[in-house]
């Protein structure tokens with residue numbers, strides 16, 4: 001079975017090690033590019049806030065918890081989740097709003113995290129697949145994906161789970177096949193697991209997911 | 210993506226003011242289009258005016274005179290889900306609902322949809338030459354150019370196509386655009402006046418003054434019944450732009466067409482008004498056009514390239530289906 005994205009990867013030499021480098025780079029970026037303290041609010045006499053171009057502090061609400069991070073305005077929500085918050089469920093695949101592997105919820109609605117800036121998520125509720133459920137207390141949609149074998153390589157799975165869970169939250173037990181198809185129209189699966197995803201969605205909805 | 214300064218105004222007026230004070234600054238709404246452009250480094254703005262904190266730009270309202278005013282910051286999902294839009298502008302609700310994917314409709318705004326750039330692959334990839342980005346010629350028009358999604362009207366010297374599938378429906382509804390946002394207030398633009406014809410070396414598509422934003426789209430009230438229909442021809446049913454969109458708006462006097470508005474998408478550098486099709490419909494009785502309109506007038510004036518010859522046929526099909534949709538739905 002594919003790796004469960006919600007299981008923290010083993011430490012040591014893992015794919016995470018690759019990103020530790022990126023994490024260090026983010027820290028360096030923060031130090032080098034940071035605007036001097038106080039300058040974040042921009043030159044005097046503008047009624048609007050100014051952020052960047054260097055790193056700025058951003059308070060995000062992710063999976064119900066307050067998280068503060070330091071990112072440049074150009075950093076996407078997907079990059080911030082994965083590299084700064086170590087939430088690697090949402091996957092970077094196309095990085096162009098064209099595949100859905102990075103799907104998360106912003107204020108309860110599905111979005112492509114690769115096409116949102118992290119600074120824009122300030123003050124909004126971000127939910128990732130890790131926040132939906134964890135091993136031991138899986139969300140009904142996650143459970144139904146396992147039971148219905150709705151994944152092969154699993155790369156698209158976190159995104160599809162978020163789209164299906166959104167559809168279930170929208171439509172409840174009456175969720176129709178057509179509604180599942182529409183909800184998942186922005187998620188591509190190159191392994192072609194769609195029929196099983198559909199089954200899992202209807203099962204989860206029937207169970208009051 | 211190159212680093213930029215991010216300004217966060219809280220009103221449209223502030224956003225316009227920020228744009229005026231920072232020459233070269235780019236307004237950012239949902240960012241569905243812009244982030245791709247920045248990641249590809251086709252554009253590298255140093256200052257971005259983010260509209261994410263603007264609170265007065267997303268309302269959908271029915272005015273006392275019966276006009277509907279749709280805030281430019283309303284998302285496509287807002288339009289598709291609004292009771293007001295579904296009741297009074299059902300064709301618009303359907304078009305918004307058919308665009309892209311849920312994830313995109315949750316972010317993509319009405320203003321950004323109208324202002325979105327061409328899907329032309331030469332324009333979108335920095336390593337290719339493009340007339341709008343300073344090359345001497347449009348490579349789409351050259352032998353061997355990739356032409357399939359290019360424009361078939363007004364396609365010389367630039368064969369780009371405006372890809373919005375929402376814009377044609379607004380055109381068919383007789384929409385006008387409210388632009389401005391500064392302290393001096395705004396101005397109304399006729400729908401077609403929102404866009405500029407392509408010019409060598411210029412990538413921006415809107416005919417706005419510095420500091421101006423699209424604030425809202427206004428659908429004026431009509432003293433006569435109006436019927437609007439739309440049709441898209443798509444390669445994929447979802448998560449993609451249509452090959453061709455057509456929308457037909459008919460203002461009626463009993464069973465006679467007083468005025469017809471026919472608009473096409475993905476066929477020209479701007480949303481395209483098919484005047485010959487309008488002429489073919491105006492003054493006719495509904496039963497007559499139902500029986501005889503074959504849509505070919507909508508393709509009149511087309512100058513397809515070898516790779517886009519198929520589009521003239523699709524335009525006729527889409528126009529015919531859009532008329533049928535208008536007649537069916539009342």
Ligand SMILES: Cc1cc2nc3c(=O)[nH]c(=O)nc-3n(C[C@H](O)[C@H](O)[C@H](O)COP(=O)(O)OP(=O)(O)OC[C@H]3O[C@@H](n4cnc5c(N)ncnc54)[C@H](O)[C@@H]3O)c2cc1C
Pocket residue numbers: 096097098235236237238239240241242243244281282307308309310313316317318319320321322323324325326372373374375376421422423424448449450451
């Ligand atoms: C996979 C995919 C499929 C798609 N399918 C469709 C489809 O079927 N039909 C369709 O119509 N579209 C489709 N789109 C395009 C999408 O709808 C647009 O990219 C989106 O609407 C842009 O809106 P935005 O708010 O994200 O704009 P942004 O990306 O923020 O901005 C786009 C442009 O508009 C300018 N701008 C934004 N707001 C304003 C304003 N208020 N005043 C002046 N200028 C402004 C920006 O400066 C920029 O130049 C698709 C996109 C993707 C990625």
Ligand code: FES
Pocket residue numbers: 091092093094095096097098099100101102103112113114115
């Ligand atoms: S990685 Fe965001 S849509 Fe593909």
Ligand code: FES
Pocket residue numbers: 150151152153154155156157188189190191192193
């Ligand atoms: S399971 Fe492999 S891409 Fe969907």
